[in-house]
Amino acid sequence: VAVRAEAGAGGGINPAIRKEEDKVVDTVLTGELAKPLTAYCRYGQLLTGFPFSLCWRSGTFPLCDGSHVKHNKATGDNVGPLLVKK
Numbered sequence: 565v566a567v568r569a570e571a572g573a574g575g576g577i578n579p580a581i582r583k584e585e586d587k588v589v590d591t592v593l594t595g596e597l598a599k600p601l602t603a604y605c606r607y608g609q610l611l612t613g614f615p616f617s618l619c620w621r622s623g624t625f626p627l628c629d630g631s632h633v634k635h636n637k638a639t640g641d642n643v644g645p646l647l648v649k650k
């Protein structure tokens with residue numbers, strides 16, 4: 565399986581999000597506090613295996629802001645958000 569790694573300097577996948585951090589980690593609350601539907605910019609698939617759908621282009625990371633649409637049109641890629649439903 566080939567992973568696209570052109571985005572970041574040195575071959576990483578993160579082009580610009582929170583580069584000052586050693587590791588970008590986010591926690592998602594579930595249960596009664598959760599919204600009915602939330603779209604998250606993809607970033608966890610490298611931990612779990614397939615599919616290798618990575619974006620890291622959202623201006624509102626970890627939430628999806630639709631930036632994947634522009635990326636897909638420019639590159640022919642097919643990345644999209646992780647939808648979490650209550």
Ligand code: FES
Pocket residue numbers: 604605606619620621622623627628629630631632633643644645646
């Ligand atoms: Fe990254 Fe939508 S902006 S998945």
